[in-house]
Amino acid sequence: MMCGQMLRIPIKTASRAYEAVIEPGIISRSGDILRELLGKGRPLFVISVSRVRRRWGKTFEQSLRAAGFKPWTIEMPDGERFKRMAVVESLAEKLLQLGADRSAVIVALGGGVVGDVTGFLASVYMRGVGLVQVPTTVQAQLDAAIGGKTGVNLRAGKNLVGTFYQPQLVLIDPATLATLPAREFRAGMYEALKCGIIGDRELFRRLENTSIEQLREDPELLTSTIAQSVSLKARVVAADEKEGDLRRVLNLGHTLGHALEAATAYRHFLHGEAVAWGLQAAARIAWERRVCASSVYERICQAVGSWGKLPVVNVETRKALAYLQSDKKTESGVVHFILPKQIGAVEIHKDVPRRVIVAALDEIRRASHA
Numbered sequence: 001m002m003c004g005q006m007l008r009i010p011i012k013t014a015s016r017a018y019e020a021v022i023e024p025g026i027i028s029r030s031g032d033i034l035r036e037l038l039g040k041g042r043p044l045f046v047i048s049v050s051r052v053r054r055r056w057g058k059t060f061e062q063s064l065r066a067a068g069f070k071p072w073t074i075e076m077p078d079g080e081r082f083k084r085m086a087v088v089e090s091l092a093e094k095l096l097q098l099g100a101d102r103s104a105v106i107v108a109l110g111g112g113v114v115g116d117v118t119g120f121l122a123s124v125y126m127r128g129v130g131l132v133q134v135p136t137t138v139q140a141q142l143d144a145a146i147g148g149k150t151g152v153n154l155r156a157g158k159n160l161v162g163t164f165y166q167p168q169l170v171l172i173d174p175a176t177l178a179t180l181p182a183r184e185f186r187a188g189m190y191e192a193l194k195c196g197i198i199g200d201r202e203l204f205r206r207l208e209n210t211s212i213e214q215l216r217e218d219p220e221l222l223t224s225t226i227a228q229s230v231s232l233k234a235r236v237v238a239a240d241e242k243e244g245d246l247r248r249v250l251n252l253g254h255t256l257g258h259a260l261e262a263a264t265a266y267r268h269f270l271h272g273e274a275v276a277w278g279l280q281a282a283a284r285i286a287w288e289r290r291v292c293a294s295s296v297y298e299r300i301c302q303a304v305g306s307w308g309k310l311p312v313v314n315v316e317t318r319k320a321l322a323y324l325q326s327d328k329k330t331e332s333g334v335v336h337f338i339l340p341k342q343i344g345a346v347e348i349h350k351d352v353p354r355r356v357i358v359a360a361l362d363e364i365r366r367a368s369h370a
């Protein structure tokens, strides 16, 4: 029964081909899977945070031991503010003290912060050692752990230092999401909706007809939603590992989403919630520019809205526009918008007039107070 359900999604990038394997409960079989992949007795170093370790670490470590590994677990402090070079350095010092050499495999057990820090660490420790991602948040399972982007923040902004470094395996256990707060769970799921709009109509259709509670409670529905989102990202990353134009489509909803997050000092919205507003704004812009039909715009707003109220948008237009201009992904000051053409197809626009952006902001501000 267990093996029958395991979904394996190939991720073929120019630098490495690997798999994402997805199955509820897989964390308790991870030892066997890793032994098959890495061979017996490879030195494993698990990086996690105490909140995740308390809930899932024991099951994970037991499974590793049962498969003959002698894993070390190193805890890092929890939270976005610890996604810093200083933490990478102190983890590297600990690895060295524990005797990690070039044969070491480093395992990230946690959310996107753990994944990004651990990925970066693995890419630079001894000039690169093995890496396995075991993501435990929605955000990490369907986005951060896939595609090989790693990095840390600088004082001036997020993800300003980093590498592209692909893992050898991504082990996704949807059951670990049961201990996530409901708000975190929902926020991450807007990224699945995003994937549907970018390139999977069937995924979008299912999500627009599913309540967030249903999604959380139905393991089969949850597993297939994660798998389809991972497949979409895998498809994009396979075609474009290092963020040329193609990979940019993954930023649907993020252009304005990032501006909203930054303008509120990352305190008001969870990332996915800002993206949810960004998706509606992108749809509005697309409709106004005649890129999509009004029915597409309406469907996107409906789907986002059906998962409940989002934090209100209280950002001044002037401030939001200033943050739009300073986004790291602008190119010589030109703001790129990813706009939906249909459900399942997007295109990139570099020439969205200021008044159209302003109108979209007004619209989401109004909708947020409705």
Ligand SMILES: NC(=O)c1ccc[n+]([C@@H]2O[C@H](COP(=O)([O-])OP(=O)(O)OC[C@H]3O[C@@H](n4cnc5c(N)ncnc54)[C@H](O)[C@@H]3O)[C@@H](O)[C@H]2O)c1
Pocket (backbone or CB within 6 Å): 049, 051, 052, 055, 078, 079, 080, 083, 110, 111, 112, 113, 114, 116, 136, 137, 138, 139, 140, 143, 144, 145, 146, 147, 148, 149, 150, 158, 159, 176, 177, 178, 179, 180, 181, 184
């Ligand atoms: N590399 C990429 O391509 C990529 C893509 C998207 C996001 N990211 C990065 O991911 C980060 C955000 O990731 P996130 O949303 O997972 O945040 P996070 O890693 O901070 O996790 C959120 C909180 O949930 C806790 N947690 C994790 N798993 C849990 C579980 N199963 N049960 C209970 N609590 C749990 C964590 O300890 C943390 O307190 C950002 O830094 C972002 O830049 C990277």
Ligand SMILES: [Zn+2]
Pocket (backbone or CB within 6 Å): 143, 191, 254, 271, 275
């Ligand atoms: Zn995102």
